[in-house]
Amino acid sequence: MSGDRIIGIDLGTTHSCVAIMEGGSPAIIENAEGHRTTPSVIAMTRNGERLVGQVAKRQAVTNPTRTIQSIKREMGTNYRVTIDEVSHSPEQISAMIIQKLKADAEAFLGERVSRAVITVPAYFNDAQRQSTRDAGQIAGLEVLRIINEPTASALAYGLDKLDDQSTILVFDLGGGTFDVSILEITEGVFEVKATSGNNRLGGDDFDQKIIDWLIEEFRKQTDIDLSNDLMAIQRLKETAEKTKIELSSAMVSDIHLPFLTANETGPLHLETQLTRAQFNELTADLVEACIGPVQQALEDSQLNPEQIGSIILVGGSTRIPAVQDMIRRFFNKEPSKSVNPDEAVALGAAIQASILAGNLQDVLLLDVIPLSLGIETAGNLFTKIIERNTTIPTSRTTIFTTNEDRQTSVEVHVLQGERDLVTDNKSLAKFYLTGIPPAPRGVPKIEVTFDIDADGIVHCSARDHGSGIRHSITIQRTTGLSPEEVEDLKREAEEYAEQDRHAREKISARIKAEGLVADAERTIQKYGETVDNSVVDKVTRAVEAVKEALKSNNENDTELNSCIGGLDVALLDMGRAIHTGSKRAPTPKQPKKPTGPIELGEGDQKPGEDSSDQDDDGRLDID
Numbered sequence: 001m002s003g004d005r006i007i008g009i010d011l012g013t014t015h016s017c018v019a020i021m022e023g024g025s026p027a028i029i030e031n032a033e034g035h036r037t038t039p040s041v042i043a044m045t046r047n048g049e050r051l052v053g054q055v056a057k058r059q060a061v062t063n064p065t066r067t068i069q070s071i072k073r074e075m076g077t078n079y080r081v082t083i084d085e086v087s088h089s090p091e092q093i094s095a096m097i098i099q100k101l102k103a104d105a106e107a108f109l110g111e112r113v114s115r116a117v118i119t120v121p122a123y124f125n126d127a128q129r130q131s132t133r134d135a136g137q138i139a140g141l142e143v144l145r146i147i148n149e150p151t152a153s154a155l156a157y158g159l160d161k162l163d164d165q166s167t168i169l170v171f172d173l174g175g176g177t178f179d180v181s182i183l184e185i186t187e188g189v190f191e192v193k194a195t196s197g198n199n200r201l202g203g204d205d206f207d208q209k210i211i212d213w214l215i216e217e218f219r220k221q222t223d224i225d226l227s228n229d230l231m232a233i234q235r236l237k238e239t240a241e242k243t244k245i246e247l248s249s250a251m252v253s254d255i256h257l258p259f260l261t262a263n264e265t266g267p268l269h270l271e272t273q274l275t276r277a278q279f280n281e282l283t284a285d286l287v288e289a290c291i292g293p294v295q296q297a298l299e300d301s302q303l304n305p306e307q308i309g310s311i312i313l314v315g316g317s318t319r320i321p322a323v324q325d326m327i328r329r330f331f332n333k334e335p336s337k338s339v340n341p342d343e344a345v346a347l348g349a350a351i352q353a354s355i356l357a358g359n360l361q362d363v364l365l366l367d368v369i370p371l372s373l374g375i376e377t378a379g380n381l382f383t384k385i386i387e388r389n390t391t392i393p394t395s396r397t398t399i400f401t402t403n404e405d406r407q408t409s410v411e412v413h414v415l416q417g418e419r420d421l422v423t424d425n426k427s428l429a430k431f432y433l434t435g436i437p438p439a440p441r442g443v444p445k446i447e448v449t450f451d452i453d454a455d456g457i458v459h460c461s462a463r464d465h466g467s468g469i470r471h472s473i474t475i476q477r478t479t480g481l482s483p484e485e486v487e488d489l490k491r492e493a494e495e496y497a498e499q500d501r502h503a504r505e506k507i508s509a510r511i512k513a514e515g516l517v518a519d520a521e522r523t524i525q526k527y528g529e530t531v532d533n534s535v536v537d538k539v540t541r542a543v544e545a546v547k548e549a550l551k552s553n554n555e556n557d558t559e560l561n562s563c564i565g566g567l568d569v570a571l572l573d574m575g576r577a578i579h580t581g582s583k584r585a586p587t588p589k590q591p592k593k594p595t596g597p598i599e600l601g602e603g604d605q606k607p608g609e610d611s612s613d614q615d616d617d618g619r620l621d622i623d
Contacts, residue, residue: 006115006144006357007105008349010152011094011132013072013176013202015316016040017346018101020109021354026156026347031104032508037342038104040175042096043067044083052100061238064230068093070204073176075135076128091131095138102139116141117353119345121177122148123197123370125416126428126458133455144356146455149174150181151192151367152348153314157339158185159351159363166309167193169297171290171327171335172345174315176202178290180297182308191366194300194389196293201286203244203317209282210240210274214255218270224261232261247276248319280322287322294330300389311335314344366391373450373458376413376422378403385450388418392456397449406438410446412462412471433462435469509557509564513546516567523574531577539574542567 008026010017015037018029028036033054043056044066051059060067068081074090081088098118105113118141120132129146136143150170157168165186172179179197183190214236215226226232239255246253257270280287298304311327313335318324327335339347354360368391374384377400386396402410410433417425436444445465452458461472520543528536546567549560 004115004357005109005111005113006117006353007102007113008152008346008351008353009098009101009116009118009136010149010346010349011072011098011118011120011135012037012040012174012345013070013204014040015175015342016097016101017343018105019343019346019350020105021350021359024360026159026350026354028343028346029105029108031100032107038097038100040072040097041067041069042071042093050096052096061231061234064234067234070176073200073204075131076125091134091138094132094135098136098139098141102141114140114142115144115353117145117147117349117356118143119147119149119152119349121172121174121197121199122150122179122181122195123177123199124148124456125371125426126373126456127426128199129456133457143455145352146457147349147352147365148179148181148192148195148367148370148456149177149345150179150195150314151183151190151365152346152352153312153339153344154181154183154185154190155348155351155363155365156344157310157312157336158190161185167303167307168310168312169294169308169331170312170314171294171318172197172314173290173317173323174202175317176200176204178202178293180293182297182301182303188362189364189366191391192368192389193303194297195368195370196296196300197370198289198293201289203241203315205286206244206283206317206320207237207240209286210243210279211236213274213278213282214240214270214272217272218260218268221270222263222268224263224268226261229261235260243274244279244320247274247279248321251276276321283320283322287320287326290323290326291330305331312339312344313337314339314341316342367454367456368392369394369452369456371416371426372418373414373416373428373452375400375448376411376415380422382415382417382420382422382425385448386452390452392452393454395449395451397447400446400448401442402436402439402444402446403441405441407441407444408436408438409434410436410462412448412460414458414460416458428458429460429473431460431462431471431473433464433469433471435467436464437466439466506557509560510550513550513560513564513567516564516571517543517546520567520571523571527574527578531574535574535577539567539570542570 005020008019017037019026020029030036031038031053035054038053039057041053041056041060043051043059043063045051045063056067060069066083071090071093075094077090079090081093102113116136118132118136120129124132133143133146150172153170153172154168167182167184170179170181170183177197177199178201179195181195182193184193211233219225226236235257239257243253243255252273252275255270255272255274259267260270261268308331311331311333313324318341324335351360351363352365355363355365368389369386370388372384372388373386374382377383385398386394411430412433413422413430414428415422415425416428419425433446447463447465449461450458459472461470463470520539524536524539542563546560546563549563552559
């Protein structure tokens with residue numbers, strides 16, 4: 001039976017995250033692998049298996065043509081990925097990521113999840129928002145709200161500051177998009193004053209600068225161009241990301257790429273260094289590109305930098321020192337680091353979910369549209385009906401007329417953007433109002449109304465005053481999916497749910513097996529001399545059986561589960577033997593006159609107890 005919990009999802013370009021409200025506070029839900037974020041990576045294996053997240057990212061080097069990354073940048077477009085002659089839309093691929101997050105949440109909560117709040121960049125247009133909503137529906141979720149990422153981050157920042165009054169700027173530089181939003185927080189009301197951004201600026205672009213530099217370095221050393229070597233490019237991509245992260249804390253990064261490619265003389269390697277100064281020089285134009293949207297948001301909100309109380313950094317790319325230095329210079333103040341840049345968006349989405357569920361009643365969120373909306377008028381002109389940064393939900397009506405005598409129909413061409421000419425703006429939809437009584441030009445009155453809901457989704461209608469004829473639509477982008485296509489893809493995604501469940505069970509079995517093996521080996525080492533050899537031999541044989549089952553990597557988990565059961569029993573038998581003292585231990589560690597069971601010291605562990613789910617961070621790390 002489905003539960004009533006609503007999850008918050010940050011569907012990111014490079015990483016995604018899911019959160020839930022627990023005890024009045026938002027909390028990140030770890031994925032099946034024990035990590036707090038999930039790579040937004042999908043892969044299709046040659047045997048038809050679908051991989052999502054870390055396991056997909058891990059095999060990208062050896063399977064580059066069947067691995068899909070950064071699909072968020074293609075949302076709202078007619079872009080398609082074709083693998084094995086099967087075409088996949090951005091919505092379908094994004095739905096696979098959402099399904100993974102949904103499954104992780106269900107495993108954590110112990111109940112089905114059917115509702116969610118999903119975030120999008122503030123600068124996403126209507127087509128991209130519709131695309132995101134479709135992805136959620138395909139994944140089997142009712143998408144209660146689409147919320148802007150900077151706004152979600154502001155909720156995460158301000159939840160414990162509801163009594164304060166402040167003006168904040170959210171600087172959100174993620175993996176693929178950049179947003180700036182200015183908000184006023186007053187007694188629990190979060191009001192967005194202005195938003196701006198760039199949907200093609202993010203961490204991927206910083207990575208690409210390093211990739212291009214590495215390609216050039218390798219060309220100088222070997223006279224070989226790696227640009228068309230997909231496997232080499234994937235290795236460079238992974239190295240670039242690691243180098244970028246390393247240079248956020250170090251002044252130099254050593255790069256070692258053995259066996260990058262080969263020629264007639266044998267394998268070729270790349271060994272070099274990239275300093276932070278070089279990285280800053282390579283990416284100076286990207287850092288500079290962040291300033292324009294900041295200035296635009298300040299201008300639209302009629303504020304100057306000195307009037308901004310706090311600057312909130314969101315997105316992993318805000319860890320880049322040059323980005324932080326630029327912010328310090330521009331605002332002449334230190335940015336706030338009170339929220340985790342990787343998690344703030346998902347946490348805010350969970351807060352919005354709690355608001356919608358009626359569990360959080362002291363918070364009101366007033367968001368805005370990022371781009372103006374209007375229609376095409378005579379002369380190829382774009383006439384705005386709703387200006388950007390208008391608070392939503394909202395409705396606006398404007399009267400138009402015909403431009404020809406006896407005109408009985410009009411085309412309503414809906415657009416979004418800020419330019420004066422139609423061709424310079426984003427076309428959202430076209431529809432026709434027919435049956436207008438013939439009349440001289442300029443006489444008919446055509447009433448065009450735009451309604452924008454709280455998700456930023458556009459609804460448009462046109463009505464002829466004379467005849468009362470009316471036509472209304474919810475904007476369906478010309479490159480998007482029809483409702484029927486969404487339902488078909490939803491059914492297909494449900495069919496994959498069983499495969500995903502099996503994959504999860506397989507991972508869990510391997511985790512348990514590896515943990516039991518480690519536990520057994522520690523137990524033998526610590527207590528092996530205190531029990532009969534036959535007991536130790538039984539555990540040793542069971543350990544070897546589990547190791548062999550792990551090596552086989554069989555699609556059928558029956559053998560592995562059977563071996564796990566055998567090792568479980570053997571460990572329990574050894575535990576009993578230890579405590580009953582089937583063989584006296586010649587150990588000086590034992591008290592001379594034991595009066596009870598062994599007392600475990602801090603950090604000790606009971607025999608047979610599985611500690612495999614702990615790594616140095618207190619989380620499982622599947623390698």
